[in-house]
Amino acid sequence: MIRCLLAVALVALLPGAAWACLPGFEGTKQSRSNGITVAYKSQPAPIPVGQPFVLEIAVCPAPRALELDAHMPAHRHGMNYRPSITNPSPGLYRAEGLVLHMPGEWEFVFEVGLPSGARQRLTSPHLAQ
Numbered sequence: 001m002i003r004c005l006l007a008v009a010l011v012a013l014l015p016g017a018a019w020a021c022l023p024g025f026e027g028t029k030q031s032r033s034n035g036i037t038v039a040y041k042s043q044p045a046p047i048p049v050g051q052p053f054v055l056e057i058a059v060c061p062a063p064r065a066l067e068l069d070a071h072m073p074a075h076r077h078g079m080n081y082r083p084s085i086t087n088p089s090p091g092l093y094r095a096e097g098l099v100l101h102m103p104g105e106w107e108f109v110f111e112v113g114l115p116s117g118a119r120q121r122l123t124s125p126h127l128a129q
Ligand SMILES: [Cu+2]
Pocket: 072, 075, 077, 102, 104
């Protein structure tokens, strides 16, 4: 029992230990900033160009709120659709109705609402092809 607890404690100290509170998102794409980790995976994978897809998103620690958008920085445009986001359990989000309507360099923008009321923006590049 003590050995087991020790193992858990060691895992918590390792880099990448955020996975411990992101079950099911091991090895997925992630963005980290100021102690916040956003991990996400798409359905289908890889993300198709010009077709709707779903992003499952885990945020650690669990925030108060999450908003998601995607844009192409070089073209200065976003998506043509606004995704709908649900929050099935603390820290877990599901965004539906995303469409990357052209190939190229996109960026996912995650607006994390912190318990303090402040907002933290995390981004993650995505090459659509
Ligand atoms: Cu574009």
